Amino acid sequence: MLDFDPARDGFHFVNRFTWTEGDLAYLSEALRPLVAVPAAGAGLMAGRLGGRRGALAGLVAGVGLGRAGVGDGLVRAIARRWSAFGLCGGMALTAIERWPKRGRVATFDLQPGPIRALLRRRQRMTLDASLGTFARYWLRVRFVPGNVPHAPLAADLVRELDRIEAALASGRPVLLGLVGDAPDPFALHQVVGFGIERSGPLDATLQVYDPNAPGLTRTITTVPSPEAGRTSITTDLSAGPRPGGGFHISTQAGRISHLFRIDAE
Numbered sequence: 237m238l239d240f241d242p243a244r245d246g247f248h249f250v251n252r253f254t255w256t257e258g259d260l261a262y263l264s265e266a267l268r269p270l271v272a273v274p275a276a277g278a279g280l281m282a283g284r285l286g287g288r289r290g291a292l293a294g295l296v297a298g299v300g301l302g303r304a305g306v307g308d309g310l311v312r313a314i315a316r317r318w319s320a321f322g323l324c325g326g327m328a329l330t331a332i333e334r335w336p337k338r339g340r341v342a343t344f345d346l347q348p349g350p351i352r353a354l355l356r357r358r359q360r361m362t363l364d365a366s367l368g369t370f371a372r373y374w375l376r377v378r379f380v381p382g383n384v385p386h387a388p389l390a391a392d393l394v395r396e397l398d399r400i401e402a403a404l405a406s407g408r409p410v411l412l413g414l415v416g417d418a419p420d421p422f423a424l425h426q427v428v429g430f431g432i433e434r435s436g437p438l439d440a441t442l443q444v445y446d447p448n449a450p451g452l453t454r455t456i457t458t459v460p461s462p463e464a465g466r467t468s469i470t471t472d473l474s475a476g477p478r479p480g481g482g483f484h485i486s487t488q489a490g491r492i493s494h495l496f497r498i499d500a501e
Contacts (some may be wrong), residue, residue, distance in 0.1 A: 240430035325362030416486030
């Protein structure tokens with residue numbers, strides 16, 4: 237158990253943000269490589285009317301337009317469909333970086349406005365490091381038949397618990413990715429792990445800081461499932477159906493399917 241206190245080393249504000257021009261500009265720039273792909277396809281199809289050379293020219297032009305930001309308006313329009321968004325990874329990674337005593341101001345006393353750009357950059361770092369892993373585990377949880385949310389990931393979870401325990405033993409909080417069975421692949425979450433009690437390969441309780449719950453210590457408990465090769469993970473984090481519709485992480489309250497350590501630093 238590390239001397240990480242969410243009431244001091246976490247943020248006082250909740251992980252909920254509304255869009256600003258700076259957020260939209262940053263998102264548009266970050267997604268330009270992805271927008272360039274459909275733009276290149278459109279250019280290729282249009283250029284094919286001019287034969288092989290025309291197709292090549294259209295492909296090059298499409299890539300150039302995508303990278304130049306022609307799709308920025310589309311990105312902004314899609315983003316505005318959500319009235320609010322989260323930066324849980326940015327908040328969690330920043331809290332880890334500031335621990336134990338980074339700067340003269342405690343993390344809990346920081347205001348969201350002055351550090352918003354920092355949180356955006358750290359969020360991007362965490363997603364660059366983990367998005368593929370999130371997607372891989374989410375697909376296994378969603379589309380492998382069985383007792384959801386008891387995921388068939390026992391061997392993977394043992395390995396991740398070993399990695400978490402080793403990091404904490406070295407004196408460093410860990411960034412954790414939480415995977416559930418929610419139908420929305422973006423209903424993922426990130427938290428800070430700062431303690432572990434382990435009585436067996438799959439029997440563990442982790443103490444975590446959740447950016448959705450300022451000042452509180454939350455727990456995640458893992459045990460083997462009665463089904464071979466599967467696990468049962470319970471938590472007092474907010475997981476399950478949302479009051480306004482949809483799901484946060486999982487379809488069942490107090491349950492997640494898998495967790496893994498993210499190396500984003």
